[in-house]
Amino acid sequence: MPTTKTHAEEHQEQWQEIVADPILRDLPYKVETNHRGQIVLSPHTTHHARQQKRIQETLDALLDAGEAFSEWPIATAGGTKQADVIWASETRFENMEATGEPPTLAPEICVEVMSASNDWDEMEAKMALYRDAGADEVWVVDETGRVHFFADEELEQSDRAPDFPDTL
Structure with missing residues (x-):
């Protein structure tokens, strides 16, 4: 009997094709896919x-037994998204790796940094995708540098990294 692939598994397969494409591999943009599998490019500013970098360094300084990375792909039901910064424990990295490439399991913390091309509707959609993929917390850094911490609802501070500043 044939098995049915999940949307995330379909996005994993497509992501492998994108990563293998020599034209797309070296683009100077953040590359994601939407729920239809279409490629979405987002240019970054130096800000x-x-x-x-500030987020990644602060997470690494505050939290032991894990590591922060930038531009981490996560295959979600709504496409492959690249969280601007993530933090995951060693155990979570092992569990994520077991789900394939890119992982369908999100790290404990996913962070998005807003820019002029983002709005809160987009951030709320990404938050839901990351949480559905298993993220404990999703943080959004707005254009003023204020850090908004979310779990089931907005938090005053992170439960995972309570000493993380609320403004960068």
Whole structure:
């Protein structure tokens, strides 16, 4: 009896094709796919890149037994998304790796840095996708540098990284 692939598994297969394509591999843009599998390109500003680095360095300084990375792909039901910054424990990395490439299991923390091309509707959609994929928390850094922490609802501070500043 044939098995039915999930949307996330379909997005994993498509992502492998994108990663293998020499034309797409070296684009200077953030590459994601939407729920239809269409490629979405987002150019970064230097401010965006600096915010990502600050977040990554702060997470690595505050949290032990895990690691932060930028531009981490996650195959979701709504396409493959690349969280601007993630943090995951060693155990979560092992569990994510077991789901395939890119993983269908999200890291414990996913962070999105907003820019002029983003709006809160897009952020809420990504938050839902990351949470559905297993993220404990999703953080959104708005254009003023304020960090918004979300789990089931907006939090005053992160439960995972309570000493993380609320403004960058």
